[in-house]
Amino acid sequence: MAKKHGGYENIGFLEKDIRNHLDKERRLTLASGDAKAMLEHFMHMQEENPNFFYAMDLDEEQRLKNVFWVDAKSREDYKVFGDVVSFDTTYITNKYKMSFAPFIGVNNHFQSILLGCALLADETTSTFVWLMQTWVRAMGGKSPISILTDQDKAMxxxxxxxxxxxxxxxxxxxxxxxxxxxxxxxxxxNYNFMRIFNDCIYNSWLEEDFEKKMAAHD
Known part of the structure; x- marks a missing residue:
């Protein structure tokens, strides 16, 4: 439908709205034997290391809706490298079509490190609130100094x-x-536009620097 009408902006709703509308079906799919297997795996991981953390969010009918987990190493890494965190839900799992939501940091070797992740049935504000509250609880109540995301309003x-x-x-x-x-x-x-714009973006430390560079090319 989006292709037929030239994009989601022309049909009155977004692709994410469609995914959120289907969240009930996703819960039903995951609520079969796979949900039990996941829970058993998490319990086994926690038996091996008590610092493994997981949480499950259930709907009104006690079916699995969202799930979060983080291992012991990630919890320790966050204590040192948790100042700036990136959070993204653009990844979609192949089998369940659920949003995969990782929290990502960067260590002292400029390597990306995983600081916890979740499978989400939808991308609503209430779901993100549950996930972020659960994540910060797993991290000892320490909030990041900065967080990077896309421009999602619910997030x-x-x-x-x-x-x-x-x-x-x-x-x-x-x-x-x-x-x-x-x-x-x-x-x-204007074939020079991206060269100029990239220079303004990547070589400006302050907002004033960006404005001056852009004004110089007007």
Missing amino acids: KAAISIVFPNTRHRFCLWHIMRKILEKLGHVIRE
Whole structure:
């Protein structure tokens, strides 16, 4: 339908709205023997290491809705490398079509490290609030100084509730994708635009630097 009408913006709802509408079916799919196997695996992991943490969110009919887990090493890593965290839900699992939501940090070798992850039935504010509250509880109540996400409104609302003192910034990768989508006509008409824009983005430490560079190319 989106292709037929030229994109989701032309049909009155977003792709994410469709995924959220199907969350009940996803719960039913995962609520079969797979949910039991997952729980047994988590219990086994916790028996081997009591610092393994997991939590399950159930719906009104006691069916599995969302699940979060983090191992002992990730919990220890967060104590040292938890100042800045990236949170993303753009990954979709192949079998269940549920959102895979990892919390990612960076260590002292500039390597990405996993700081916990979840499978989510939907991407609503209430789900994100549950996940973030559960995650910060697993991390000893320590909120990150900064968190990077995409421009999702439900995610932004949840962050303001759970992490009111955390700096929330948008991920540059997502911003650059939007530039290509929204300013495609400008890029086609001015072959130097992306070179100039990249210089402004990647070589500006302050907002004032960015504005000066952009003004210089007007």
